[in-house]
Amino acid sequence: MKRVKIIVVFLLLCAFCLSCATPRGTPGAPDDIHPSQRPDISSDEAGLWMYMDRIESRLKTSGRLVTDPALNTYLRQIVCNIDPVRCQDIRIYIVDTPHFNASMAPNGCMQVWTGLMLRAENEAQLAYVLGHEMAHYVRRHTLQQWRTVRNTSSALAFFSLATAAAGVGFVGSMAQLAALGAIFAYSRDQEREADEIGFETMAKADYEPVQASQIWGDLLAEDEAGGKSAKSIFFATHPTTTERIATLKTLADKTAKERSSWTAGQETYLNAIKPFRKEWLHEEVHKGSYNGSMVLLNRLLKSQGDSAELHFFLGEVYRLRGEKDDCENARAEYQKALQLGNPPPEVYRSLGVVCLRMGEPQQARESFEGYLKMNPDASDRQIIESYINRLR
Amino acid sequence: MILLLIVLLFIGGCTQYTAVPAERRAIGSLYSVKSNVAWSQADEGGMQLWTIDGPLLEALRFVTLNDGDTLFQTSDKEAKLPRFRAHMTPTEVVEFFVASLKSVSGGVDTHQLSKGMVQPAQIRAGSINAASIDVKNLRPADFGRLPGFRFDFSYLSKEGLERQGIAFGSIHEGKLLLMVYSGTREYYFDKHKQDAEAIFSSVEVVK
Numbered sequence: 001m002k003r004v005k006i007i008v009v010f011l012l013l014c015a016f017c018l019s020c021a022t023p024r025g026t027p028g029a030p031d032d033i034h035p036s037q038r039p040d041i042s043s044d045e046a047g048l049w050m051y052m053d054r055i056e057s058r059l060k061t062s063g064r065l066v067t068d069p070a071l072n073t074y075l076r077q078i079v080c081n082i083d084p085v086r087c088q089d090i091r092i093y094i095v096d097t098p099h100f101n102a103s104m105a106p107n108g109c110m111q112v113w114t115g116l117m118l119r120a121e122n123e124a125q126l127a128y129v130l131g132h133e134m135a136h137y138v139r140r141h142t143l144q145q146w147r148t149v150r151n152t153s154s155a156l157a158f159f160s161l162a163t164a165a166a167g168v169g170f171v172g173s174m175a176q177l178a179a180l181g182a183i184f185a186y187s188r189d190q191e192r193e194a195d196e197i198g199f200e201t202m203a204k205a206d207y208e209p210v211q212a213s214q215i216w217g218d219l220l221a222e223d224e225a226g227g228k229s230a231k232s233i234f235f236a237t238h239p240t241t242t243e244r245i246a247t248l249k250t251l252a253d254k255t256a257k258e259r260s261s262w263t264a265g266q267e268t269y270l271n272a273i274k275p276f277r278k279e280w281l282h283e284e285v286h287k288g289s290y291n292g293s294m295v296l297l298n299r300l301l302k303s304q305g306d307s308a309e310l311h312f313f314l315g316e317v318y319r320l321r322g323e324k325d326d327c328e329n330a331r332a333e334y335q336k337a338l339q340l341g342n343p344p345p346e347v348y349r350s351l352g353v354v355c356l357r358m359g360e361p362q363q364a365r366e367s368f369e370g371y372l373k374m375n376p377d378a379s380d381r382q383i384i385e386s387y388i389n390r391l392r
Numbered sequence: 393m394i395l396l397l398i399v400l401l402f403i404g405g406c407t408q409y410t411a412v413p414a415e416r417r418a419i420g421s422l423y424s425v426k427s428n429v430a431w432s433q434a435d436e437g438g439m440q441l442w443t444i445d446g447p448l449l450e451a452l453r454f455v456t457l458n459d460g461d462t463l464f465q466t467s468d469k470e471a472k473l474p475r476f477r478a479h480m481t482p483t484e485v486v487e488f489f490v491a492s493l494k495s496v497s498g499g500v501d502t503h504q505l506s507k508g509m510v511q512p513a514q515i516r517a518g519s520i521n522a523a524s525i526d527v528k529n530l531r532p533a534d535f536g537r538l539p540g541f542r543f544d545f546s547y548l549s550k551e552g553l554e555r556q557g558i559a560f561g562s563i564h565e566g567k568l569l570l571m572v573y574s575g576t577r578e579y580y581f582d583k584h585k586q587d588a589e590a591i592f593s594s595v596e597v598v599k
Contacts, residue, residue: 061552062523062552063522063523063524063547063548063549063552064523064524096523096524283494286487286490286491286494287491287494287495288472288473288474288491288495289472320487322477349483353481353483353484356481357479379528379529379530380483380486380529380530380531382529382530382531382532383482383483383530383531383532383541384483386532387481
């Protein structure tokens with residue numbers, strides 16, 4: 001009997017030890033990065049950090065950085081909500097680029113692109129994406145990938161591969177920025193792990209669980225509408241599948257029951273991005289992925305309500321795309337913007353251009369006059385006056 | 393001998409410049425311009441590039457586009473670069489110009505990528521990687537005997553260096569005729585601005 005007890009105790013101890021020691025992810029994966037940890041100078045990881053430090057120093061002087069203190073502070077608060085311990089080790093860079101992307105370099109350099117901030121509908125969605133990126137950092141996924149690739153190619157080839165892998169279609173040159181973070185595509189297992197950890201951290205910080213699958217689903221829908229050339233650079237380095245979205249939904253269903261109220265943080269979020277949204281929408285519609293932009297704008301109209309600004313930019317997408325019936329579609333959207341009140345002055349100018357193209361000189365002239373009335377100090381006043389004079 | 397071959401290969405890979413004397417010169421078949429000072433000229437994707445101190449410091453580019461052309465060329469067949477349309481107003485030409493610059497910009501460095509990267513042709517220079525592009529003062533301007541337009545622009549290069557420029561053009565016979573003078577805001581833009589202005593004023597449309 002005594003012998004049986006000893007065996008039971010021994011087995012229980014083994015089970016306890018195993019549960020403590022079993023790491024997440026693949027066997028042989030490095031331990032999680034500890035707060036304030038820097039790699040040993042003689043390690044291969046130190047070389048990787050040195051490389052990323054050098055690239056980060058170039059990022060610091062990029063003309064694309066959004067340096068607004070309020071927006072940067074807001075983002076830091078979200079990062080500290082999801083990981084209060086490690087957030088002091090993270091440097092956050094907001095990069096003005098109209099594509100959906102966020103990345104986390106192994107040295108703690110986090111990039112958040114404005115295209116992601118435009119697409120997130122609330123704080124919970126952004127918190128999930130940032131939590132997902134933090135998971136790649138904490139689990140040292142880049143180091144794992146480096147070690148895997150290094151075994152089969154030289155370090156030089158690795159870095160060439162790393163940067164080239166991120167190049168996709170239209171956003172080819174954007175790859176250089178992406179390369180600063182997720183230096184090349186994570187494995188599907190790493191993505192699943194980052195999904196899981198990102199989800200746990202957001203839920204722990206009280207963010208509404210269902211928002212995690214929502215943002216991936218919305219991005220996937222936009223990608224599919226945009227076609228191959230508009231493929232999201234984020235998906236190029238973060239392979240996303242419908243299976244992963246379904247897993248997140250299932251997790252959300254289970255977790256949502258644990259508490260009666262969760263935070264989506266939509267109002268706080270929209271207020272934080274309000275000063276920048278017009279400029280981000282302008283960049284979005286001019287990036288050339290018209291079908292994807294339409295999906296995005298229609299979604300924002302649905303979730304954030306009718307607004308003159310959103311109808312104006314939807315009109316801009318039609319005008320710029322210039323396919324059959326697009327002039328009529330553009331004009332209809334501009335007119336909706338005017339009916340809603342408080343439209344951007346540029347609505348009048350764009351309406352004038354569309355009417356001109358449709359062979360309606362009187363409406364074109366009136367619209368151009370409306371533009372100058374709304375915007376008497378416009379920098380392009382002289383050319384608009386020349387259009388008006390020609391149309392008289 | 394090997395060293396000599398390497399040097400010759402290196403020289404062969406460099407852009408070839410020829411002197412542009414201070415005299416009237418045809419730009420394609422549609423117009424000519426006259427310069428008051430000597431410039432150096434290089435071929436850039438079939439377009440003329442003129443410079444005095446070097447294209448990264450200042451350059452004057454002569455762009456002629458047909459309906460459907462892009463300002464830049466790319467080896468990526470899937471890339472959707474903005475296309476010039478003959479029906480465009482000057483307001484839309486400015487949009488086209490800015491969107492084209494943005495479509496080939498985005499990185500903070502260019503030395504690492506070559507595969508799949510957008511390769512500017514009509515305007516091909518290491519400095520094209522623009523951020524914070526700003527356009528001002530779009531206004532009418534005579535392009536020789538043709539009604540034309542001009543606008544000022546500025547942007548930050550990939551190194552964060554401020555660059556400034558003037559674009560001067562017209563749409564004639566369905567073609568966009570555009571001269572683009574640009575240089576570093578510090579010193580070089582101003583240094584040859586008057587020389588560029590003299591060229592803008594000297595346009596004579598051939599047909």
